[in-house]
Amino acid sequence: MITVVWFRHDLRVQDQPLLHKAAELGAPVLPLYVLPEHWTQPGPEGMDRLGPAKAAFLQESLADLETSLSSLGLPLVMVVACPRTFLIRWHESTPMQVVTAEADAPEEEDVIQALRSEGVVVSEVASRTLLSSSSLPWPDRFPSTFSRFRKQVEREGGPAVMRPPGTPAELTPAEVPALTNERPSVQALLTARRGRWQRVPEDYFSLPGGETAARQWLDQYLFEDRFIAHYKHTRNQLIGTGYSSRLSAALAWGCLSVRHVWHAILEYEQAFGADQHSYWLRFELLWREFFHWSLREHGAHVFRYAGLGLFAKAPASPPTHQPALWSAWCEARTGLPFIDANLKELMATGYLSNRGRQNLASFLIHDLGLDWRLGARWFEHHLVDHDVASNWGNWAYIAGVGHDAQGGRRFSPTRQWWRHDPEGRYLRYWLPALRDLSREQCLALHFAAGADARPDDYPVPIVALPDADREVT
Numbered sequence: 033m034i035t036v037v038w039f040r041h042d043l044r045v046q047d048q049p050l051l052h053k054a055a056e057l058g059a060p061v062l063p064l065y066v067l068p069e070h071w072t073q074p075g076p077e078g079m080d081r082l083g084p085a086k087a088a089f090l091q092e093s094l095a096d097l098e099t100s101l102s103s104l105g106l107p108l109v110m111v112v113a114c115p116r117t118f119l120i121r122w123h124e125s126t127p128m129q130v131v132t133a134e135a136d137a138p139e140e141e142d143v144i145q146a147l148r149s150e151g152v153v154v155s156e157v158a159s160r161t162l163l164s165s166s167s168l169p170w171p172d173r174f175p176s177t178f179s180r181f182r183k184q185v186e187r188e189g190g191p192a193v194m195r196p197p198g199t200p201a202e203l204t205p206a207e208v209p210a211l212t213n214e215r216p217s218v219q220a221l222l223t224a225r226r227g228r229w230q231r232v233p234e235d236y237f238s239l240p241g242g243e244t245a246a247r248q249w250l251d252q253y254l255f256e257d258r259f260i261a262h263y264k265h266t267r268n269q270l271i272g273t274g275y276s277s278r279l280s281a282a283l284a285w286g287c288l289s290v291r292h293v294w295h296a297i298l299e300y301e302q303a304f305g306a307d308q309h310s311y312w313l314r315f316e317l318l319w320r321e322f323f324h325w326s327l328r329e330h331g332a333h334v335f336r337y338a339g340l341g342l343f344a345k346a347p348a349s350p351p352t353h354q355p356a357l358w359s360a361w362c363e364a365r366t367g368l369p370f371i372d373a374n375l376k377e378l379m380a381t382g383y384l385s386n387r388g389r390q391n392l393a394s395f396l397i398h399d400l401g402l403d404w405r406l407g408a409r410w411f412e413h414h415l416v417d418h419d420v421a422s423n424w425g426n427w428a429y430i431a432g433v434g435h436d437a438q439g440g441r442r443f444s445p446t447r448q449w450w451r452h453d454p455e456g457r458y459l460r461y462w463l464p465a466l467r468d469l470s471r472e473q474c475l476a477l478h479f480a481a482g483a484d485a486r487p488d489d490y491p492v493p494i495v496a497l498p499d500a501d502r503e504v505t
């Protein structure tokens with residue numbers, strides 16, 4: 033019998049409860065990563081789940097994990113396959129038990145159940161959240177809003193977050209069983225997916241994938257540059273290094289554990305004093321936590337057009353698809369400079385500020401009138417930090433079918449741009465064609481006016497904004 037440590041979104045070695053669990057079980061250990069082959073298969077709109085920036089981050093994270101495991105004397109087996117079929121077949125030839133992270137998304141839960149029904153013993157270990165399933169602070173029903181959730185979690189000075197464990201001392205490597213898998217290797221597939229994508233010069237901040245880089249950045253962010261000291265004031269900015277923590281991709285792939293980040297912030301508070309900024313970073317981690325437990329509670333409902341069905345009655349059927357609007361979105365040619373700049377940044381870098389994400393989601397849902405799930409899938413393809421719970425939870429929230437008791441949020445793209453990009457710096461950065469225009473000229477383009485100043489190839493807006501949007505101050 034061997035213990036397969038099946039890595040999914042927990043690509044690290046330090047503070048890794050999966051390895052501790054494997055050490056406790058005592059059998060020889062085989063670390064495994066299965067890249068689910070369906071991630072590369074296009075869905076109905078031609079989008080798959082593995083865009084180029086995301087593939088690059090995953091490739092770097094796996095390379096780093098492989099190096100760290102090999103320093104513990106453990107090889108990392110990597111395959112492209114259907115995880116359920118692969119593990120069941122393997123079990124038939126090589127008796128094994130599996131140690132893996134607690135399931136988050138419904139499809140992860142399905143695979144774990146399928147393995148168990150085939151007689152595989154699976155130990156699920158909490159590795160992705162601050163709280164643990166054995167000590168949740170809400171009595172029985174999951175809170176319907178974030179503020180109720182936060183109040184319960186913060187009661188009595190909480191949350192009490194367990195200290196992450198260090199690296200386990202001794203693990204005996206298992207012999208690698210023979211593999212019959214005709215798919216391309218993980219590295220070959222990721223190289224092909226990554227294609228010619230590389231970090232562009234415009235990407236003023238770019239964190240490579242992997243635990244090593246993530247730990248270094250966390251240290252720099254908190255203790256060297258101390259960017260956290262202005263977090264609450266700058267977190268809504270659109271451009272520049274250190275306006276927000278940029279920890280999302282490392283958290284999404286588990287290069288860092290959220291418990292580790294939480295305790296690092298507490299250490300910062302001990303060293304430099306707690307204030308509204310350090311509290312606010314922990315507050316944002318509670319948003320992540322909220323969406324993670326919500327996904328476990330509501331499961332696949334978050335993927336329905338009508339969402340979670342907690343508050344208002346949502347229409348059961350999605351709006352008619354509008355191919356012209358959708359292509360303009362996908363090409364970042366909506367004709368609204370602020371929207372196009374955000375679309376360009378996301379496509380070029382795989383990252384976008386929280387403010388930018390809120391604006392894009394609101395625009396797609398409330399101004400273009402498209403099915404919110406299209407936008408969520410598009411984000412899933414592009415975002416290096418894609419996280420099922422946070423992405424789908426936030427989209428549903430803005431669409432008014434998630435946890436927002438007010439029934440959805442529209443952000444005026446005009447006012448948002450005027451407030452958050454007062455010098456037009458962000459816009460000119462991502463739209464060089466508009467570089468010589470004044471901010472007022474760009475505003476005229478935004479309202480389909482100002483034909484004189486329109487650069488030749490810049491499109492007219494694909495949608496007229498409501499009159500109320502014209503008032504900007």
Ligand SMILES: Cc1cc2nc3c(=O)[nH]c(=O)nc-3n(C[C@H](O)[C@H](O)[C@H](O)COP(=O)(O)OP(=O)(O)OC[C@H]3O[C@@H](n4cnc5c(N)ncnc54)[C@H](O)[C@@H]3O)c2cc1C
Nearest residue numbers: 276277278279280316317320386389390418419422423426
């Ligand atoms: C439509 C939409 C889609 C999103 N999709 C994702 C996603 O796929 N993955 C993802 O990690 N975040 C997602 N977010 C949340 C948020 O935009 C990003 O976490 C944040 O912009 C990442 O940058 P940062 O690490 O510098 O964030 P910081 O502001 O430094 O926040 C620190 C951490 O707190 C967490 N966090 C912050 N805001 C949120 C939030 N609103 N919801 C959940 N967690 C939050 C993240 O883990 C983040 O890394 C989405 C938000 C919106 C509006």
